[in-house]
Amino acid sequence: MEVAKTIESVRRLVKAAHGKGKKIGLVPTMGALHVGHVSLIEEAIKTCDFVVVSIFVNPTQFSPGEDFEKYPRPLKADLEICKKAGVHVVFAPTPEQMYPGENLTWVDVEKITEPLCGRSRPGHFRGVATVCAKLFNIVTPDIAFFGQKDAQQAIIIRRMVADLNMPLEIIVCPTVREPDGLAVSSRNQYLNKQQRQDATYIYKSLIKCQEIVKAGKIDAREVIAEMQKVLQQKSSIEIEYISIVDSESLEAIDRITGKVLVAIAVKLGSARLIDNILIDTRK
Numbered sequence: 001m002e003v004a005k006t007i008e009s010v011r012r013l014v015k016a017a018h019g020k021g022k023k024i025g026l027v028p029t030m031g032a033l034h035v036g037h038v039s040l041i042e043e044a045i046k047t048c049d050f051v052v053v054s055i056f057v058n059p060t061q062f063s064p065g066e067d068f069e070k071y072p073r074p075l076k077a078d079l080e081i082c083k084k085a086g087v088h089v090v091f092a093p094t095p096e097q098m099y100p101g102e103n104l105t106w107v108d109v110e111k112i113t114e115p116l117c118g119r120s121r122p123g124h125f126r127g128v129a130t131v132c133a134k135l136f137n138i139v140t141p142d143i144a145f146f147g148q149k150d151a152q153q154a155i156i157i158r159r160m161v162a163d164l165n166m167p168l169e170i171i172v173c174p175t176v177r178e179p180d181g182l183a184v185s186s187r188n189q190y191l192n193k194q195q196r197q198d199a200t201y202i203y204k205s206l207i208k209c210q211e212i213v214k215a216g217k218i219d220a221r222e223v224i225a226e227m228q229k230v231l232q233q234k235s236s237i238e239i240e241y242i243s244i245v246d247s248e249s250l251e252a253i254d255r256i257t258g259k260v261l262v263a264i265a266v267k268l269g270s271a272r273l274i275d276n277i278l279i280d281t282r283k
């Protein structure tokens, strides 16, 4: 496995692989790798011949006051995980490599960046879309892999790729969960023991939603109220949003029919946690 710290070196490695007719897969991450990331890497290894994992805590997607400084950066452990998983190249640039001067060009995806996490994290998705566009231009993958865990992000990136005619495919992999249902996240490290236990109520509320929709309740407001009740059992959980939206436009819906995204964001201690499920009432 090669570790490329510069744009020039990753380009050279990918060019050589392309020259041999290899299909290039990219898994963009911020590091602190866990089984969720590994599931994306495994899918990439299965689907592609040459897999690049990028590890970059992207400063432009953090707002002032968020956890950019304290975000975990265990590079040595991350490299071990990548090596074991069969990754060909880890691209781990510095912020100076990715943003050598003042950045004047941004990718601003409209509308679908506004609801859900866009509301409380202004500029977040502009940073995400911009860094993904940069990574796609640097690595030139045939396929890039994202997690359903960050549902809005995956939808935005898909849309950016379509709208800007970027020549790659986006594959979205299912959310990997702990045995008790909590979505695996690098930010779970911020939780103390009690908060970690309380965090299981996030997925419990999503399961509750699934159950009551299956039982025939389709009024989104009523369903959200039921989910609220589940989360409110834990006073440590501060609800940022519970939203039921169209799974493509991300517009709020009144009646749950067809394919919908049920998404949650909460604050638990110093951690901001998100989770979601897709419900298809036609199935």
Ligand code: AMP
Pocket (backbone or CB within 6 Å): 028, 029, 030, 031, 035, 036, 037, 039, 040, 145, 146, 147, 148, 149, 150, 173, 174, 175, 176, 177, 183, 184, 185, 186
């Ligand atoms: P991050 O390092 O948090 O930026 O995540 C990098 C990629 O891993 C994103 O596409 C995430 O959606 C994905 N990811 C993070 N956690 C999970 C998980 N629990 N299951 C599946 N994918 C995940």
